[in-house]
Structures are given as C-alpha cells and as structure tokens.
Amino acid sequence: MKRLIVAAGGGGDAVAAAMLHAALYGDDGGPALILTYSWDRLIVDPVPGPRSPADFTGLRQLTPHVWAVPGTATLKPPHAATLPRLAAEIPHTFALIDPYAGAAGITRQLNELINHFAPETIDLLDVGGDILAHGDEPTLRSPLADALTLAACARTEAPVRLLVAGPGLDGELPADVLRPHLGPLLTTFTPEHTQAIIPVLTWHPSEATALLTATALGARGLCEIRDAGLPVPLTAEGPTVHQVDLARALAANRLAQTIAATTTLDEAEERCRTVCGTSEIDYERAKAQRRSEHQPTDAVPHDLLTQIKNFEQAAVTRETTYTTVRRLAEVLGLTNAALPHLTRLNTARDSHLPASVWKLHHTGELQDAQEGPARA
Template identity: 60%
Template sequence: MTRLIVAAGGGGDAVAAAMLHVALYGGEDRAVILTYAWDRLLIDPLPGPRRPSDFTGLERLTPTVWSVSAQTRPIEPAGSTLPRLAAELPATFALLDPHQGAVGLTRQLESLVDHVQPASIDLLDVGGDILARGDEPTLKSPLADALTLAACCQMNEPVRLLVAGPGLDGELPPEAMTSTLGPVVRKLTAEDTAAISTVLEWHPSEATGLLAATARGIRGTCEIRDAGLPVLLTDESPAVHEADLDDALSRNRLARAITATASLDEAEAYSREVCGYSEIDYERNKARRLNEHRPTNLDPAAIRTQLAQFEAEARTRGSTHTTFRRITEALSLSGAQRDELRQLLVASHPKQYEAPLWRVTDEA
C-alpha cells in the first residue's frame, strides 16, 4: 500500500512528511513524498526552485515526474538536500517542478497518482502559511504553498490538508489560524521524531526543526531566520491539525489567482500583485548580497566571543533558544559554514545543544 504526501513548501516540509508518515501510518506502507527541490540559499546559492534539468541521476517515474535517489546530484552551482534525504530515509522522493505553474503541477500530481495508486493523499504544510490570505505583514514565503494548494484543489482525487506546528514557521501567529484549523489528528511525540533524528543533525529547516524540538518537549521562545523572528514553543506546537482544503483555497487569494498559471514567472507576477512581493525576488536580492560578501574562516576564539555577545542580546529579547541558521547569519557566516559552526559549538558547549536547537544560556 502506498501513501502519497505532498510537501507543500518543499525543503523541511519533505522531512516532516517522512516523520508524519511513520506517526500516522506506522511506516509499514510505502511512502512517496512529492516535493520541490527548493532549499533556499543556505544550501542552494541559486534563487528559486530547481528543475529536473538541474540534476543528474534522476529516475523517471512518469512522463512528467522524476524521483531522486541517493545517486542523484545537483549540477553545480545548484545545491539540494534531496539526494541525501533519499539516501537516509526509507521513502521515495518525487520532484515537483513549478516552472509550468499550477497547471503543470496538477498534471504532475495526476500523473503520479495514476502511477502509484495511493491509498491516501495528504498535503502537508509545517507552520500554516498555506492558510494565509496574502496580506499578512508577517507573511514571507507564500508562493510555494499557494502553488501546491492550487494544484491539489484541481484534482479529482480526495486530498487531506494537514497543518503541523501552527505558527512554527514565524509567518502566521497561531491565533490567526484558530478559526480555520480543524481537529488534531496527531500530537507528535519524541518517539515520532526518531524516524528523522539523523536528518535533524544536518538539515537546515527551521520550522521542521522546531516541530521536532517541541515534540521532544522543548519549550520557550526561539529566534529564527536572519531577522531573528521570535517563535513561541508551546504545548500546542507539536500538534498536527486537519484543515478543510476548499476553505483554505477560499481564504488564500494567491492560490486562487494562480490556479490557471502555466509558468512560474506568471505565478510570480500574481504574487507581486496579490501579496506585494515575490519570495524569489527576495532570494535574488539576498543572493546578490551574499555574492558580494566574502566568507571568513572560522576562528574558534572569535566565534565564541561573538556568540557570547549574540546570546546576551538574545536573552534581553526574551529568547531561550535559537537555530543554527539564525546563529550562522547573525555571525555573518556563509550557509556553507553552518555545519562546521554547529560542530564547533556542540563540541565546546554540549549542554546547550537541545537537538536540533541551541539553548541561549548564562552558563560558561
């Protein structure tokens, strides 16, 4: 029996899908996870999502859908976490290509469903920004989720929309989703995170990292992203809610606007019109800034001094935890240095590592 899970935003949603497959279905059925190759600039220096032509070693599942294997490699300078996920997790990772817009995504979904004949189809979003209207001031990355929502709503097959960890992506506060979220289908536990425990050690996703952290019992306020957005880690954070797919589409103005789009450029234009911006434009601008910034070598003594200052300032903001992405950017390091930084800090201050987060503390 096959379970199909569509990772709404790509990146960390694909990791969360692997965890959820075990939590909801026991991990005995075959998992097919359909996801974008869109890892943002910490992993991939190129803005936007990758196409199948950006990889070598893909395996064709259908005329429009390719799967990623452990032997797949992104063509430089592109980067992707998907080959490593395929190597470490017992799931089939199939590639969503949004470059033909929502119309193309719908074709891919229908083709894959015809091929694998899944017993169930879940559309998973970690954080809940798939429920956004489009005008919320805290919304940062609506396009990927809107595209998958628009595509799933065009299918003739039943699709269940799941929102895990409401508010954990820092885009919509949990209270903004209260009227839209349906029943809790699973409260994730530490045992549920075992399926992805090794992945959490290296994968840069913040929202899925926070979801796993709260499932492990971590509570407090965590700073995320380059802007240091505060995210509350509460007893409600590890919940997985069902939400009505049609209600989500009715609420999401961007998803409704892009339903008939046949290219990513067209969908981007609607994002600028509906939301006032495109998240890929943000990535383009940030990539230019990063290209102008020369990464410095990691100096352990200098890092510890800078970290102590960052932690002191974070505590004054009321933070108890932060992510390694946040520390990497706060210390003006490159995304390629994130793992080296994590290893350095964990080795020198192991008690502050509450996997996969870093605890801000007064301890020496």
C-alpha cells in the first residue's frame, strides 16, 4: 500500500482519513492503510477506554504486532465498536492501534508497518487540532489518544507529515488559538470529497468529522456538540486541511513528551493525570458509573417531538443554528439504540448535510416526518 494514514484520535479521524485520501490521492495507488484506535464514546461502547486486539474476534494479522480489522470482525461482549462496520463500508484497510503497550508500543507498530509496506507517504491526521495542545488546557476533553500517536509518530523510522483538518471543530481548542500554530494550507475539502463518507455519517457518532463534512457542504453558523453543549463555530475555515511541523508540535505538547517512552497504557494514563489533572478514561469511568445509576432508556419517548422542540427553542436563545444527533440523544437521555430514529427524522427533512448534523428550526417538518409513515 502506497499510503499510510494514522488517525490521531481514532473514531472520526478514521472516517476523515477516507475523505483525506480522496482529496489528496484519489485513486493513486489504490486503497490506503488507515491505522486507528477502536475507541468509541460510551453511547456506543459501554466499556471505558480503547479496545485491544484481545477484545475482537476475526482480526487479520498484518505484522507481529499489528492486526487489520475486517468488516466481518466482531467484538466480545460487553464491548462494542464502530470500526468493523466502518471497514465494511469504506474501501480502505483499517488496522488497529493497540495503546496497551504505551507510546513505545505504537511506535513499534508503526515501524513494523513501514518496514512491511514501505509506504510512499505517512500522514498523521487530526480533526479539530487538539493534537496541538500543550496538554493542560482546561477545555481539553481527550488529550491522551492524540498525545500517544503524536509521540509515537515522532519516533518512527520514516518521516511523518502532521495534518490538522477542520481547526476547532472538535470543540476543544478554538480556531483562534490554533491558527498561529498551523502551517501551510494543504487542501480544502469540497462536496465531491465527502461523498464516500456521507452514508457512514448516518450511523457513525463522530461529531467533529460530521461538522468537517457539513462545512465542506456549506454549513455556516454555530453548532452545539457533546453532552456539555460545547459551542463550535462553522465557518469557511472548517473544511481546510493544514500541514503542521511535527517536531514543533511535539516540542509544544508537554503531555506527548511526558508519555513518549511509556510501555503501558496505565503508565501513560498516570502521566496524563500528572500533566492534565485527569485522563479521558477517568472521565469515561465516571460517566459510565453515572449511566449505570441512571440508565437511559432504549425506548423512543412518546413526546419526543415535544422534547426536541423544547430543546430547539432553548438552543435558539443561545444563538445556536445546529446541533448533532449525538448531542440530542445525550440531552434527551437516550441510548445508542435510539440514534437511528433521530437520524431518520433528520433525513426525512431532506437536508443536504450529514444525517448526524441537525439544523434547528424545523419542528414542523419533524411533525410531518413523524406522521407521514403512519398516514401511509
């Protein structure tokens, strides 16, 4: 394979990697090898933290320490993941980052892939730009995953190009903060580049990549994301991809420097607590505990449209123009099982945006979409 793309934080970065390949390489050299975590939010996977190869069945070994995740792979209960379905729907090879051997282990995985495939290009892709953080900013929500891949890529046996897509779209570091650290503009995503992943975003919960796609399709305004309702501006800067000097990014990222030589995830997490005060897995553990005490329901409430209308009215007062299906599900106390229903409601409104991006002020259309099948 000619192209190796490392999805810095997993999840949506892996989806965006397919869009990046379309924009930069097209059909040149065939499918890419996308190296990514399997690390889903609790709305998908009830078990905090990333998945390891031992959590799967049906993986395909590529090198001694790297396993490909085919579309037929499954998760051992109670784990769940979006990666197998992504592999089934996107024509690239997805391989699993295993962070349980720390940053040193990820470096070993990368070197094995480099030696085995001799790729012409190696790109480290981060949507949003939190990979450029120092590591202790109070707005950071998930610094550990990106810091691990940054530290690992900086120590590989071949040069790696660091790319940041959609500055600020993950709601962690504002675009104004990131802009001075961005390098040259590499490309700007267009509607053509989004076509392969639009179907994926009907079920994949990534918010940052959904907003990246939405801005490529022309969405502008203010979007609320995550359970905390983080406000994210959607601007013409949203669909851009910038190259960033990897060495400078590492020199500025105290967390990445601190965990560069770690050999276990526990060690990396402990050092993350030292730099950041906590780790994202701690956050997931606490949230999982709260969810176990107050279990969301799989059932779609009979007054769902009323609840959505009330949310929309409140959001408008905050000058919000968009939200995400994931945010709606979190606010309404729904589980992942209810996400398809929200997505269908959104799709029925004939929006040209990804189905996971919800434009506000359309409750009348929602009513029609809800009642239409019953009348039929």
